[in-house]
Amino acid sequence: MTEAQQFFKSHLGQTSPFPFLIEVERAEGAYIYDKKGKAYLDMIAGVAVNNIGHRHPKVLKALENQLQKHLHVMVYGEFIQDAQQDLAKQLLQVLPRNLDGVYVVNSGTEAIEAALKLAKRVTGRTELVSFKGSYHGSTHGSMSVSANEVKKIAFRPLLPDIRILPHNELAFLDQITTRTSGVLLETIQGDAGVRKPSIEFLQALRQRCTEVGALLIFDEIQCGMGRTGRIFAFEHFNIVPDVLALGKALGGGMPIGALVAAQKHLNQFTHDPMLGHITTFGGHPMVCAAAAATLQVLQSEINWELLEQSAASFCSKIAAHPKVLTHRRVGAMFAFDLKNSEEVEKIVKHCLDAGLITFWFLSHPYSFRLSPPLNLNQAEWDSAQRIILSALDTL
16 A cells, blocks of 8 residues: 555544545546556546546636636625626526526535425425435435435435325325425436436326425436436426536536525525525536536537437447446446445446446445446447456456
8 A cells, every 4th residue: 555545544524444445646538547657547427426527628618717806705695706607607508497597506406405494494394205216415405305215314314294105106196295395306217227217207296296286306427417318308208397406517517516496485584594505615616617617518518319329339348248237328327236235345346456446336236336427439438348348358
């Protein structure tokens, strides 16, 4: 173990006993380079963060321009800042008309926390509904509406009045009632292993929330920003939520979250009580500048048809391997099921040794996951395919 790795293990907070321990020197495009010069093709993109690759030139330019103007000047919501205004304008260009308010925060999890508060504030109710398989974050509120009990048990008690329903099952929607303040789900479940609900289910859910007056909240922190082949995953289902939580890829590599809703709803945070939701660093100008540039890149540089063709072809060749039991894909979200978690660990390690970054799912250990940059070229798709097939051959 190197001195840097030893210091990392000894003095930085850890998330698991088995970190990758790559000593990062730099990153560019679809690649991360370690301090020895080894290149890693990044087929995870920071777990669906670097959707337009690492250090996109337009993001860097936006950061450089903002750096010449100002950094933090005031807590969110008091001063008018061009970077925040520009980001909101970019978002409003691609959002449905009724989602006309943007509250910029620091992370996806913080967007979820704000969404839960907003549902209670708007409706005056307390019950929150989510779904089995869900993952919404690891703070107390977001964990409360996440489904994985293994991750929750050590931190109870969590929020009360939470109901977790079976995912994608119409028969349980009548449990959403006039007691329900908000219904929260990932439009495409990520941590559960890329689970896509039926159009019938989501449209019935939309109707049920409207009937009982509950806010429908979509968590698109992972599946948004082009990950599914469209800017927003809900576009696949011909419905619109009341509240949208964004994060991860929105910042182009910078830390950000956004709570999106009707401005009339967001205004509820301004009174009774005043300062109903506040953040010091939310809407940081550097982050907002990067996010506005990222949205421009997604709209102008991604060939969505080519992305779908490349992702489908890549997926079919990996899925055809006899060691892959089944698979799921939506856009550039991939899950490949193997026999057990030990096989997944072997695949991830073999790929890492070969210069390819793959990963696993917290709540679905029998699958390995891929969430590559959306602007991979064909040579990069082909290289990833060769390494993964070679890894599967070793099982």
